[in-house]
Amino acid sequence: MNHYDLIVIGAGIVGAACAECAAREGLRVAIIEPGPVGGGATAAAMGHLVAMDDDPAELALSRYSLALWERFADLPQAEFSRCGTLWVAREPRELDGVAAKVARLAAAGVRARQVDGDELYRLEPELVPGLCGGMLVPEEAVVYPPRVALHLLELAQALGADAFIGHRAVALTAAGARLDDGRELAGPVLIATGCALPELLPQLPMRARKGHLVITERYPGRVRHQLLELGYADSAHGDADSSVAFNVQPRPTGQILIGSSREFGASDRAVSMPMLQRMLERAFAFLPMLRELQALRVWTGFRPTTADGRPYIGAAGVREDTWVAAGHEGLGVTTALGTAQLLIDQLLQRAPAIDPAPFLPARVLR
Known part of the structure; x- marks a missing residue:
């Protein structure tokens, strides 16, 4: 059984950003994706990088993430x-x-x-x-989301991440996750599967x-x-x-x-x-x-889409060593990088740059 510091399920732009952020922090990362990288909600996104101001929590996350996007302003394949x-x-x-x-x-x-x-x-x-x-x-600004997702995955792989592309995580186990070919990976799990989140965590509506x-x-x-x-x-x-x-x-x-x-x-x-x-x-x-x-x-x-319009970012609240980054609806591209940093800061027990409370999955489990 392979052991990791973080197993990321889902290689859309949010999952890929989380994998890259974790690998940049020196964590041993696995990322699992059954389809094309960035082929789900990421491929249905317009790619806008905008600050939406109608919800203070959303504005804080958008603004935080927009500053992180500057890192890719000169990346040709991002079409920034x-x-x-x-x-x-x-x-x-x-x-x-x-x-x-x-x-x-x-x-x-x-x-x-x-x-x-x-x-x-x-x-x-x-x-x-x-x-x-x-x-x-x-x-x-605007970017081309699928290419950014692929680039983030490649950056994570260059830092040592293992990618299980073409494989599906069929179950969460006591140790981590099981793949569709029977292999089991051990370590904390981050679920970033968007609309498919309830397949692995039915307690969190989507x-x-x-x-x-x-x-x-x-x-x-x-x-x-x-x-x-x-x-x-x-x-x-x-x-x-x-x-x-x-x-x-x-x-x-x-x-x-x-x-x-x-x-x-x-x-x-x-x-x-x-x-x-x-x-x-x-x-x-x-x-x-x-x-x-x-x-x-x-x-x-x-x-x-979540019931309150805010994504789930943080500990799942129903399983130990299980994390969630999903439910961004139309702001997943804007907030992907901020989401990743906010999630990894929590995982590493560091004080995040913005308040994570509005996004914690536990808010729907009370």
């Missing part, structure tokens, strides 16, 4: 692009909360400012006429939320910033069975990535034409020129 985020208001009432948002972000160390209608169109001339302004967060994405052919310069509607958080964090919101990104390749949709209760990966049309019509309402562009690919995926 500091395009900035432009939040767009359709109606004057949507601007009412912008000053408070700017203040919350500033208190967390994130630079943002309100923009009026004239500046909005100087920044993004293709936006539909009649918009009244928004908020610019100039230092935010809901899968389906999303659609569209990427176009190359149209460099047509969109300059990541664009979101100011009502995006209501869609992302609401509990409606289905919702759409305007979210468009310029990729470094010149392509344009279009989102976003969210559905509870959908269990198949097939593209839903009604949902896709609903999502695209929302995007066209803000950016009419998208109607003229050629789509290259449409795909779906499932994002893991």
Whole structure:
């Protein structure tokens, strides 16, 4: 039986980040992944690196993680692009909360400012006429999540981590975990399997939320910033069975990535034409020129969602030497690096840089 200091189950961007962080700390690490690295929720992510301010705990984790992302700003395969985020208001009432948002972000160390209608169109001339302004967060960025996940895994392997790719962890054992080929690994276990978390830890509830994405052919310069509607958080964090919101990104390749949709209760990966049309019509309402562009690919995926919208990060609370990093929904890419550091600090019994209490799995076990 192989013995490890940490067995990471799941090689999405969160699991890969945890494996790399642990290996960097000198721990002997194993990472288990049955499918392609970064092929689950990571492949269904838009790759935005944004600070969301509607929940103080989420803002603290986002801000902490964004600082750690600077380490990869010059990594070619990450496709890191500091395009900035432009939040767009359709109606004057949507601007009412912008000053408070700017203040919350500033208190967390994130630079943002309100923009009026004239500046909005100087920044993004293709936006539909009649918009009244928004908020610019100039230092935010986008990345290509699957490649980052693979790079993090490679960094962990270079530091001595063992990767069991193409194998599934079928059970937790008294000593660690059992693989689908019968091998047993011994050591503390970290479960970072997203939507599949209840398969190994049924005590921790998780809901899968389906999303659609569209990427176009190359149209460099047509969109300059990541664009979101100011009502995006209501869609992302609401509990409606289905919702759409305007979210468009310029990729470094010149392509344009279009989102976003969210559905509870959908269990198949097939593209839903009604949902896709609903999502695209929302995007066209803000950016009419998208109607003229050629789509290259449409795909779906499932994002893991907890009941309170906060991920589980910390000791599982139901088994000794079992840890969890899962349930990040649409912020898994932004918060992956912060999640990893927060988790490994707890594992090593060090004081974390931010308060881990809002994310501890024990909150749902009371």
